[in-house]
Amino acid sequence: MVKEYDRDRIMSYEDRRAETSSQPEDLFVELFAQVFGLEKVQSLTHEYPFVDIYGNSRYIDYAVFGDGVKIAFEIDGMNWHHPDRITVEAFEDSLLRQNCMINNGWKVYRWTDRELIREPERVKSQLQLFLENITDISSIDEYLPKQHGETIILRKHQQEALDSLDEMRRHGKSIGLITHAQGAGKTIVAVTDAKIFNGRTLFIAHRRELVTQAYKAFQTIWPEVETGIMLGNRRDIHTQNLVASIQSLTENLNTFNKNQFKYVIIDEAHHAIAESYKKILRYFRPDFILGLTATPERSDGTSVLELFKDVAHRLDLKTAIELGELVPIRCVRVNTNVDISRVRFNQIQYHWKDIEESLIIPSRDALIVKTYIEHVQGKKGVAFCVNVQHGHNLADQFVASGVNARSVSGKLPQKERDSILQDFQYGSIDVLCACDILNEGWDCPEVEVLMMARPTLSKVIYLQQLGRGTRKSEGKESLVVFDFIDNSSRYNQSLNLHRVIGNNKYRSGALVLAPEKMIDAENSMIDNGGKPTNTLNISLWAKDFTEIDIFNWQEKRKDMISVPDLEVELNTSEGLIRRSIERQLVSPDHQFDIGSRSYYYFKRESIPAICQLLNINPVVASNIKEKFISYIEDMHMSASYKPVFVLSFFHSADSTGKSLIKEVTKRFQEFYLERSISKKPVEANNLVISRIDSLSLDQIQTVMLSNPFEKFERRRFFEYVKSDLANIRLNKHLWMSLSELDKSQIQLICQNAIQEYYDRLSK
Numbered sequence: 001m002v003k004e005y006d007r008d009r010i011m012s013y014e015d016r017r018a019e020t021s022s023q024p025e026d027l028f029v030e031l032f033a034q035v036f037g038l039e040k041v042q043s044l045t046h047e048y049p050f051v052d053i054y055g056n057s058r059y060i061d062y063a064v065f066g067d068g069v070k071i072a073f074e075i076d077g078m079n080w081h082h083p084d085r086i087t088v089e090a091f092e093d094s095l096l097r098q099n100c101m102i103n104n105g106w107k108v109y110r111w112t113d114r115e116l117i118r119e120p121e122r123v124k125s126q127l128q129l130f131l132e133n134i135t136d137i138s139s140i141d142e143y144l145p146k147q148h149g150e151t152i153i154l155r156k157h158q159q160e161a162l163d164s165l166d167e168m169r170r171h172g173k174s175i176g177l178i179t180h181a182q183g184a185g186k187t188i189v190a191v192t193d194a195k196i197f198n199g200r201t202l203f204i205a206h207r208r209e210l211v212t213q214a215y216k217a218f219q220t221i222w223p224e225v226e227t228g229i230m231l232g233n234r235r236d237i238h239t240q241n242l243v244a245s246i247q248s249l250t251e252n253l254n255t256f257n258k259n260q261f262k263y264v265i266i267d268e269a270h271h272a273i274a275e276s277y278k279k280i281l282r283y284f285r286p287d288f289i290l291g292l293t294a295t296p297e298r299s300d301g302t303s304v305l306e307l308f309k310d311v312a313h314r315l316d317l318k319t320a321i322e323l324g325e326l327v328p329i330r331c332v333r334v335n336t337n338v339d340i341s342r343v344r345f346n347q348i349q350y351h352w353k354d355i356e357e358s359l360i361i362p363s364r365d366a367l368i369v370k371t372y373i374e375h376v377q378g379k380k381g382v383a384f385c386v387n388v389q390h391g392h393n394l395a396d397q398f399v400a401s402g403v404n405a406r407s408v409s410g411k412l413p414q415k416e417r418d419s420i421l422q423d424f425q426y427g428s429i430d431v432l433c434a435c436d437i438l439n440e441g442w443d444c445p446e447v448e449v450l451m452m453a454r455p456t457l458s459k460v461i462y463l464q465q466l467g468r469g470t471r472k473s474e475g476k477e478s479l480v481v482f483d484f485i486d487n488s489s490r491y492n493q494s495l496n497l498h499r500v501i502g503n504n505k506y507r508s509g510a511l512v513l514a515p516e517k518m519i520d521a522e523n524s525m526i527d528n529g530g531k532p533t534n535t536l537n538i539s540l541w542a543k544d545f546t547e548i549d550i551f552n553w554q555e556k557r558k559d560m561i562s563v564p565d566l567e568v569e570l571n572t573s574e575g576l577i578r579r580s581i582e583r584q585l586v587s588p589d590h591q592f593d594i595g596s597r598s599y600y601y602f603k604r605e606s607i608p609a610i611c612q613l614l615n616i617n618p619v620v621a622s623n624i625k626e627k628f629i630s631y632i633e634d635m636h637m638s639a640s641y642k643p644v645f646v647l648s649f650f651h652s653a654d655s656t657g658k659s660l661i662k663e664v665t666k667r668f669q670e671f672y673l674e675r676s677i678s679k680k681p682v683e684a685n686n687l688v689i690s691r692i693d694s695l696s697l698d699q700i701q702t703v704m705l706s707n708p709f710e711k712f713e714r715r716r717f718f719e720y721v722k723s724d725l726a727n728i729r730l731n732k733h734l735w736m737s738l739s740e741l742d743k744s745q746i747q748l749i750c751q752n753a754i755q756e757y758y759d760r761l762s763k
Helices: 013-018 023-036 088-103 113-118 120-130 156-170 186-197 208-221 246-251 275-283 317-322 352-359 362-376 388-400 414-426 459-466 497-501 516-527 563-570 576-582 604-613 624-633 641-652 661-677 688-694 697-714 732-737 740-762
Strands: 045-051 057-066 069-076 106-112 175-180 201-205 227-231 241-245 263-266 288-293 311-315 329-339 381-384 405-408 431-434 449-452 479-487 511-513 560-562 590-594 597-603 658-660 718-720 727-730
Touching: 023 057, 023 069, 023 113, 023 120, 057 088, 069 113, 088 106, 106 113, 106 120, 113 120, 120 352, 156 175, 156 186, 175 186, 186 201, 186 208, 186 263, 186 288, 201 208, 201 246, 208 227, 208 241, 227 246, 241 246, 246 275, 317 511, 329 352, 329 362, 329 497, 362 381, 362 388, 362 449, 362 479, 388 405, 388 431, 405 414, 414 431, 449 459, 459 497, 479 497, 497 511, 511 516, 560 563, 560 604, 563 576, 563 597, 563 604, 576 597, 597 604, 624 732, 624 740, 641 658, 641 661, 641 697, 641 740, 658 661, 661 688, 661 697, 661 727, 688 697, 697 718, 727 732
Parallel strands: 069 106, 175 288, 175 311, 201 241, 201 263, 227 241, 263 288, 329 479, 381 431, 381 449, 405 431, 449 479
Antiparallel strands: 045 057, 057 069, 329 511, 560 597, 590 597, 658 727, 718 727
C-alpha cells in the first residue's frame, strides 16, 4: 500500500524558499534577457503554479512555453542541491517536487544562486545550449499588414523544382525536401507549388521574421484566397491557408482537425528533427509535406535527410552562384597574430570561455576595423562577433574610426532591433556587429561585405552567416568575404570559405565562387598583369595562387572511436591501448597532436583485430561474472581502497544490488577509523586516507569515487543509478548472476587481499 505523503510534518520546499532573497531570481531574468532579448522576458511567468501528485499546490520559479515544450527554471541556494546541508525530509521534498514537475511534462533546469552571481557567462552559455532546439519562446503582439499581389517570374531552377515535385507526387511520394542555398527563392517555390496543389496549406516556421516573409509570399503569389497568421496573440485559424510559428501551433494543436490541411510546408527543415516538429508531423494527416532548407545538416551533426528521404530538388551554394541566381563571392584572408592553438574544442564548437579570452582583444578588433576602412569603406557590411560584448566593443571601435556602426543582439528590445536593421538597409548605418542573431531569418540583399570575426567549427553556422550576403541587389557586383585567420593547430582551425567549399587555391580578393567563365576571364587578366574590373577599387590582387590546407578532421574521424572510449567499450585497464600504440603494437587509423598530447582514433572495423592482437575478451552479459571475480582475484594493489570499497558496498547493498553512496562512504570511513583507533597502520603515508582522522565525509567520498569506484566503473562492473545519482549499483547482469555463495566468495577474496596488503605494509 502506498503511504500517504505527509506535507505537514516538514517545512515544505516552497516555505523554505519564501525565506530566501529574490536577488538571484532577478539576476536570472537579467541573464535570460541578455541571451534571448528583453522582449522574450515577457514570456517568463514567475511563480507558475502546478499541482503535485498528492494534490498539493506548488510553484515554479520561472516557467516558459516554447516549441511545444514546458520549461521550468529553478534558482536555488546551495542548500537545495546538497542533502547534507538540510534535513533529509526537506531534501526528499525537493526531490518530490522536481519529480512531479517532470511527471507533469516539464523540462527542468536548475542553477544555484552562487553560479548566477559568480559565473554569469557560464550560465548564459548553458541557457543557449539547453534551449538551442527551442525555436520560438517569444510573444509577438503586432498584426502584420496585408500585401498586394504582384507578378512573380520563376527562375529556371525554381521551375525545375516545381517539375520535380510534380514528378514525385505522380510516383506516389508524399514527403519531399528542397535544399536551395540562401537567397535562391525556396519560399516562392513552396508557395507556388502549394497553389498548384490547390489544397488548404499550412506553412510552419520557427522565427517571427520567417513567418512574416512567408505571409508576404502567400499574399503576393496566392492573393485570391485568404491567408492567416498564428503568431503570438494572433490566431487566424479559420483561413484557407495558415502561416504559423512552431510555438503557437504546438500550443494550439487541439484546435485543429487532423485532416484539416492537405499540404504542409516546413521552413528551415533542418530543425524538423526536433521533437516539437515530429509531434506536428505525427498529428496532421496531409496529402503532401514539403521541407525547405539551405543546410540539410544540423550543427549537432544530424542530417535532416533522416526524416525527408526524398529530395525533390537540390541547389547548393556553388551551383546557385554558377547559374547566376546568387552573386559571385570574393574572398580576402586576413592573417592575425592571435594564437588560438590551445583553445579547447569539441566536434562542433570551441570552449566559449577560451575563445572569448583569446579573441576579445582591442588589437584584433582594430585590425578588423582597419581592414574595412582600407578596402571597402562605405559598403554595407556585417561583422559576426564572438558574443554580445564583443559586438559592442567592435561597434565602438568602428564609430571611433568614423564608421557609422551599431551592434545588434537578442538583448535589444524587438522594436529597437528592427529600427537598427531598417536604418542599416535603407539609412546611414554602414556596419552591423552581430552575434548569431542574423544567422537565420534576416534578409538584406544590400549586404556587400561579410567580416567573419567569430571563428566557428560548424559548417551550418558558417553557411548561414554566408547566406546573409549572397542575395542579388542592384549595383552589387559581388559579395566580399573577409576571413580572419587566427593562428591555430591543424585540428582546431576554424572554418573559412575555402575550407567550406573545398577549394585549396587562394588568390587575394579574387573570385572564389562565380560562373566558370567569369573566373577564367579574371584569372587570365591577372596572369597577364591586368587588374579585374570590379566595384572594390582596392589594390590587393596577387599574381600567384597560394595553397590552403583544407583538411577537415571532423569528417576524417566522424565514424571513428577514440582510445579512451574504446578502452571503456572493451573493458580494458586505463591506458592499455594507448601504451600499445606507443609501443607500436597496434597502429591507430588516425592521429592528431595538440601541443605535446597525441590523440588516437580507430575505425570500428579495426576493433576485432585489436582484440585479437592484445588478447582482449570484451565484457558481455554471459561472461561478466567470470570477469568480475577474476578481476577481484588478480587485484593489483598500490592501496587498500578497492577491496575495502567492495566490502563496503556489499555490506550496504539492497536486494536489487543498489546502495546510497553515503552509506557506502560511511562504511568505507568506518573501516579506516577502526584501524586508526586500534593503532594499526591505516594506509601508506603518501595516500590521503592515511589522514583519516582529519578528513570529512565528503573528502572521503571523493577519494572513494575517484579511485576504486572509477576503476570498477570503467570495466562496467559498477555504475551510477541514472535516475538518482545519489545511488550506485552493481551492473544488473552481474548482480543477477551472483548467487549467495558467489557473494560470500567475493567478500572472502577481498578480506584476504586486505590482510595481504597490510602484511606487506607492516614489513
